[in-house]
Each structure stands twice: as C-alpha cells, then as structure tokens.
Amino acid sequence: MKLRYGIAIIALDLLMSLGAPWIAPRNPMAETLALRLRPPLFHAAGAWRMWLGTDDLGRDVLSRLIAGAHVSLLVALFGALLAISIGVPLGLAAGLAGGRIRSLVLRVTDIFLPIPFLLLAVAVVAALGPGLVNLFLALGLTRWPRFTRVAYASALELRGRPFVEASIAAGATPARLLWRHILPNIASAILVVGTLEFSNMILFESALSFLGLGVQPPAPSWGNMVAEGQDYIATAWWLITFPGLAILMTVTGVNLMGDWLRDYYDPRSRAL
Amino acid sequence: MARFLSARLWQLIVAVWGVSTISFLLLHLSGDPAALLAPPGSSAAQIAEMGRRLGLDRPLLAQYGTFLAHAARGDFGTSFVQGVPALSVTLERLPATLQLTGGALLFGWTLGLGLGIVNAVWRRGPLEFVTSILAVVGQGMPVFWFGLLLIIVFAVQLRVLPSSGYGTPLNLVLPAVTLGAVSMAGVARMSRSTLVEQLGYDYVRTATAKGLGRWATLFRHVVRNAAIPVITLMALDLGQLLGGAVVTETVFAWPGVGQLAVNSIGARDFPVVQAIVVVVSTTYALLIMLAELSYAWIDPRIRFE
Numbered sequence: 001m002k003l004r005y006g007i008a009i010i011a012l013d014l015l016m017s018l019g020a021p022w023i024a025p026r027n028p029m030a031e032t033l034a035l036r037l038r039p040p041l042f043h044a045a046g047a048w049r050m051w052l053g054t055d056d057l058g059r060d061v062l063s064r065l066i067a068g069a070h071v072s073l074l075v076a077l078f079g080a081l082l083a084i085s086i087g088v089p090l091g092l093a094a095g096l097a098g099g100r101i102r103s104l105v106l107r108v109t110d111i112f113l114p115i116p117f118l119l120l121a122v123a124v125v126a127a128l129g130p131g132l133v134n135l136f137l138a139l140g141l142t143r144w145p146r147f148t149r150v151a152y153a154s155a156l157e158l159r160g161r162p163f164v165e166a167s168i169a170a171g172a173t174p175a176r177l178l179w180r181h182i183l184p185n186i187a188s189a190i191l192v193v194g195t196l197e198f199s200n201m202i203l204f205e206s207a208l209s210f211l212g213l214g215v216q217p218p219a220p221s222w223g224n225m226v227a228e229g230q231d232y233i234a235t236a237w238w239l240i241t242f243p244g245l246a247i248l249m250t251v252t253g254v255n256l257m258g259d260w261l262r263d264y265y266d267p268r269s270r271a272l
Numbered sequence: 273m274a275r276f277l278s279a280r281l282w283q284l285i286v287a288v289w290g291v292s293t294i295s296f297l298l299l300h301l302s303g304d305p306a307a308l309l310a311p312p313g314s315s316a317a318q319i320a321e322m323g324r325r326l327g328l329d330r331p332l333l334a335q336y337g338t339f340l341a342h343a344a345r346g347d348f349g350t351s352f353v354q355g356v357p358a359l360s361v362t363l364e365r366l367p368a369t370l371q372l373t374g375g376a377l378l379f380g381w382t383l384g385l386g387l388g389i390v391n392a393v394w395r396r397g398p399l400e401f402v403t404s405i406l407a408v409v410g411q412g413m414p415v416f417w418f419g420l421l422l423i424i425v426f427a428v429q430l431r432v433l434p435s436s437g438y439g440t441p442l443n444l445v446l447p448a449v450t451l452g453a454v455s456m457a458g459v460a461r462m463s464r465s466t467l468v469e470q471l472g473y474d475y476v477r478t479a480t481a482k483g484l485g486r487w488a489t490l491f492r493h494v495v496r497n498a499a500i501p502v503i504t505l506m507a508l509d510l511g512q513l514l515g516g517a518v519v520t521e522t523v524f525a526w527p528g529v530g531q532l533a534v535n536s537i538g539a540r541d542f543p544v545v546q547a548i549v550v551v552v553s554t555t556y557a558l559l560i561m562l563a564e565l566s567y568a569w570i571d572p573r574i575r576f577e
Binding site: 107108110111112113114115116117118119120122123124125126127128199203206207210211212213223226227230233234237240241243244247248249250251252255256 | 283286287291293294295298301308408409411412413414415416417418420421423424428511512514515516522530533534537538540542545546548549552553554556557560
C-alpha cells in the first residue's frame, strides 16, 4: 500500500518533471488576458482546454503546475544531493578517524542544531540573493548536519564490528575499507534519511518560493503559484488549491516511500 | 546539579558563539558585504564608501574580532530601516512570536496527545485510521497553504474569525492552528507508540491486578513514564515551530520576528537579519536546556552528574 502509492505518485511527478515541455497542454508562460481567472473545467463557467482554470494573467494553471514540478523536484533533488555530499564524508571522517577530527566535526554539527532551519535558509538566501542555484545552495548548506549524524552513528557502530576489525588487521587500505565495507553498509541508512529529507526539501523550497526568496516569477514553482494566488483567495480558490495539493501529494508520496524503505531495511521499526 | 548546570551553560555559550559566527559569515557569503549593507539603489562609489566607513575593507579576521566584541555586548549594528539598534528591533517582536509559538504548541500538543492517548487505549479502532491519515497528511502539508485554506474557510466563507491582525485572542486562533497542525501529526504518532510500549510493561499489569481502573493507571503511572520521550520531542518541535513561524507570520501578517525577518530581507536590512538569527537560536537553545532540566523533576531517578 505504502509502496504502491509512493511509486505511483513519484512516477507521476517524474513524468511531469521530465516530460514537462511535451505533456503540458499549453505554454505555461503564455498570457491570454481574455481568459483570465477562469475556474476549472468541472465548474459551470470553466473554459474548455483550461482543465484546472487560469490565473490572473490568463495563464493555464495545469501547465504551470507541470512546469513547476520540474523546478521543485530539481531543486529538492540537488539540495538533498549537496547535503549528502557535505554531510556524509564529514560523518564518516568523524566516525572512523576519531580524535580531534571527531570532536571538531561534532562541535560544528552541534552549533547548527539550535538554529531553526527555515530561518537559516532564509538568511542564506538573503545573503546570496534569490535564484534557482542559490536556492539549492541554501538547502544543501543548511541541511547537511542531519546526514553527518546518521553517517557518524553508523560508521561508529561499524568501526567496532568484527568484520571491519578483521579487514583492518588483514591490512586493508583505508580506501578499500571504505569502499568495500563501510559504504555498502551505510548506504541503506543514507537512502532512507535521504528520501525523507528530499520530501522536506520540497516543502522548504515551496516555503522559500512562497516567501518570494526562491524561484522568481514569472517562472512557475508550486510555492510561488500559491503566493501569486494569495491575492485572489476570496474569488479564485483554484489558484492556491491545486499547487498546494501538488505539494501535499508529492511530499506524502515520497514520505510513504521513505517509510517503506525504512521498514524494508530495518524490519524492527515496523512494529510500532 | 551545579556541575551539570555549568556544563550546560558553557555549551549554551559555545552554541551562541557558533551561531553568531554563522551569522557573521552569512554577510560575507556573497563576496561583497558592502553591496548587501548599502541601501538599495546605491552607486558603486557609495558602496565602496560604505565599505570603508563600516571597516569592511579590513582583513576578515579583524572584522570578525570586532563583530564578536560588539555582538557580545548585544550590538549588531543599526537597522537601516528604523534607525535604531538591530537588537532592540528584534526583541520588540519576540513576544508576538513566542505568543504564536506558545499557542501553536498548546493546540498541536493538546490535540496530538489526546489523539495519541485515545489511540493507544482503543487500538485498532476507526480512530486509528483517522489518526494515521492525519499524521501522513499533516507531515506533507505546506504550512502556508494550510493557513490560506483556513482563511478561505473561516475568514472568507464563514466570516467567523479574522484573517489577520494582532492583539485579541481571536486573532491568535487561525495562526496558532495553522502552525500547530504540523506538530499535531507528529505528536499523535509519537505519543501513541510510546504509550503502547509502556502499556506492555509489568507495572501496568500490577496496577490493573491491584484493582486500579484503566484511566487511573493511565494517568497516574503510564503518562508519567511516557513523559520524557514526549518532552524531548516537544523541545525539538519548538525549533520547527520557530522556523515555521517565519511562514505563518507572513500569511497572517502577524507582527513577530518571522515577519520582521522576511521584511528585513526585502529591505536588505542585514544587521536585523543577523540579530534575528542569533536571538531566535539563543531562545531555542535556552528552551531545549529547560526541557532537559525538567527531566529530573518528572523522573526522580534521573540525577544530573
């Protein structure tokens, strides 16, 4: 159930994200002022071929949703990958090397902990300026400590396991140890946290874009579509409803997928 | 106890120092801090002049020293917009944010704990299904979107609650519900699993065997034992709430620190942004410390060494 729903949603998102130019029924940027603020098709006043209605500039909401999927997923994916590539090596270094490196890494991670994440991301975007690349930098640069902790805990545990000690005793080089023994064993944990973190990133991206700090209009993103629809909430409910639903469904799908992965790799967590 | 407190205070100081350093580095992240600090629309010459006046042409380490010395005295510079110290601008807004966070915590936790308890006692009932749906949806819902939906329903359609404003308890309802909904989902799930675990222990059977009623057992014994993981979650949750406040305050025009942060960024009022990062993080670190101190009060077996 979790897996099916998760896969269905993710497949739909990928289709929208990768096939955006081909499957969008209209040009997401094309303004047709004659057709502005039309309600969705199933509504009595809906315009034909504007399935989910049009916005205040007469742009097709469905096409913008599809184009927005591309941006939102891309930013979240690269943000998560950046966080992993900063966080995991640090965590591994702390867990395997020990000594000064460990205390330095753990101290730095601890410093990031009490900072409410969204506030920090907002401040980073403020310093870098809004934009797509800066958005994913802001997400990656602020979310890595979580991966550091996971990688550190796993590496520390693995370090004491007999097969690792045996491998060290047999004279394995650090590179071989890392590649053959450590990485394969922490991959599942990183995958689970990475999946859940990916869905967090979608939420954060939408929040930052909603605040006007992420994807800049007129380019569509789910977050800035909600922000643009805000002025019309009394008259045009569809402008904020559909992008919000898109976020909700995507995040839920990815979360369920993450839950399923966690159950799969760690059956003990399923009990409660 | 005194030793624990001093160790904890020391950690707090290190954390505040670290956060200040991050907030200092933020300004230098973009390469040219003078361009960030100069009022919008300044010419290149004005920006260079600004940089000289603020000492931004000095070596980075020297600037860092000055920044720390000033920050230690609570001086983050002057707000460009209001012309008063950035710290006092921030502190002025803190009560509104704490009020919102408190309201959200109250709403999310009362409902979340209630749902968790009911679910732990009547397992596999219809309520369990409802709770699990709520938990999944609650974790996937963008805060700002939920806030706008509430505005559509309660302010635009039903006209029973104000959509924005500050001051009366009625104004607090929608923002607090919006922000608290996110916590509720997690709390319901966590408290349920903790309670289910506790209900399986021998002391519950003993209490039942000596004739104690179901609810008396629950509230006198089980809830106390389940309190510590729940309070740990509450402390962590506060960070999420303080972050979420940035968005919620924008949606409801709530005059708190979050709204100030967004406005200051729009106005490129960077000293205020720096002060906000430090003040909010310090507040959060303090609240986490209080949560840890409460462990000993809840569970007499815990001694701080």
